[in-house]
Amino acid sequence: MPPVQAPAKVLVSGANGYVAIWVVQNLLSQGYTVRGTVRSAEKGEHLKKLFANFGDKHEVVVVNDITKEGAFDEAVKGVDAIEHTASPFHLKADDPDELIDPAVKGTFGILQSALKYGTSVKRIVVLSSTASIVRVTPEPKVFSEKDWNEQVIEIVREQGKSSPAVAKYRASKTLAEKAAWEFVEKHKGKISWDLVVLNPPFVYGPCLHSVSSPSALNTSLNDWYHTVLTPTRNGRDAKALLSNGSAWVDVRDLADAHRLAIEKSEAGGERIIISKGRFVWQDWIDAAKKIDPKVLSTLANPDVLKDDNDDVAANAERVYQIDYDTSKAKEIFGINYRTEKDSTTDMIAEFGKRGW
Numbered sequence: 001m002p003p004v005q006a007p008a009k010v011l012v013s014g015a016n017g018y019v020a021i022w023v024v025q026n027l028l029s030q031g032y033t034v035r036g037t038v039r040s041a042e043k044g045e046h047l048k049k050l051f052a053n054f055g056d057k058h059e060v061v062v063v064n065d066i067t068k069e070g071a072f073d074e075a076v077k078g079v080d081a082i083e084h085t086a087s088p089f090h091l092k093a094d095d096p097d098e099l100i101d102p103a104v105k106g107t108f109g110i111l112q113s114a115l116k117y118g119t120s121v122k123r124i125v126v127l128s129s130t131a132s133i134v135r136v137t138p139e140p141k142v143f144s145e146k147d148w149n150e151q152v153i154e155i156v157r158e159q160g161k162s163s164p165a166v167a168k169y170r171a172s173k174t175l176a177e178k179a180a181w182e183f184v185e186k187h188k189g190k191i192s193w194d195l196v197v198l199n200p201p202f203v204y205g206p207c208l209h210s211v212s213s214p215s216a217l218n219t220s221l222n223d224w225y226h227t228v229l230t231p232t233r234n235g236r237d238a239k240a241l242l243s244n245g246s247a248w249v250d251v252r253d254l255a256d257a258h259r260l261a262i263e264k265s266e267a268g269g270e271r272i273i274i275s276k277g278r279f280v281w282q283d284w285i286d287a288a289k290k291i292d293p294k295v296l297s298t299l300a301n302p303d304v305l306k307d308d309n310d311d312v313a314a315n316a317e318r319v320y321q322i323d324y325d326t327s328k329a330k331e332i333f334g335i336n337y338r339t340e341k342d343s344t345t346d347m348i349a350e351f352g353k354r355g356w
Helices: 018-029 041-050 052-057 097-117 150-162 165-186 219-228 238-243 251-263 281-289 310-315 327-332 340-353
Strands: 009-013 033-038 058-062 081-084 123-127 141-143 194-199 202-204 245-250 271-273 277-280 322-324
Touching (some): 009 018, 018 033, 018 041, 018 251, 033 052, 041 052, 052 058, 081 251, 097 123, 097 165, 123 165, 123 251, 202 219, 202 251, 219 340, 238 310, 245 251, 271 327, 277 281, 277 322, 281 340
Parallel strands (some): 081 123, 141 322, 194 271, 202 245
16 A cells, blocks of 8 residues: 555645645645645635635645744644645855755754654655755766765855855755754654655746746746746856756656655655756757747747747757756656656746736
């Protein structure tokens, strides 16, 4: 039997976030009951309207500060599994602790609450990131779950506020994930649940959460929109479009992985990279140019994808620096990932509906 299966009740932290709201939708659509945490009653209103058709299968509770001791004590009671996604992702922090504190304390806190009061919990899934895996290397590298980003911890320890913005974020994810595994090891004789950690790279795809304008999009989707669909290309020149990139996964595939992570027995105790594959930014621009013209025409500025350098870009060398070994995810989950064309079409269709 799976460790957890519908109609079990699942707690999703940070339920109004870009990834989390798709996790909630995925679980509800598969027959689960979901309790989602938000920082304020106001932030829960969009969730209540979006999932109103699910009636009492969907519940919203307020946890206003995930760094406080005992913040999740009430939320974990009576649930069968926990999907912990609440953690800040932005590149505007001055002090690294602005990111590290909520990431580490939030993760430790929900595990501590589960230890104390989660008597019915059978599995906990923590959303980490390949930020805790990848590191700067002199040559292109394929990373796996065996890799840890110790490098970035040293950078932040030595440079503090002067650390690069991306280093501050990566340190927060690395330290939070380490805290989770250390907690499990320390309390392995006392806990009734096991842990799964999911490590996605950049996450793209349409959004379900409440967003008022392109500038209000979450960090990864904001970068995608302004690089692919604005004339400035978010400050990237032609060379950068062919050499700047990483790896990615569609948010809906990541939501699938979150559900499968509570259903698959063999996922227990595993750290799992969830990635479709590598990209440079020119790949996304090319994908956008090839989608249905009717979809493109809905954009506020469809001409942004019309230029004369198609042949040059098509024949130019593309420099891919990072990729990931996803064999573990394939073996355990067997996800058929959405393609760049799939994700691009759906993102642009949504942006068009919003008048962007």
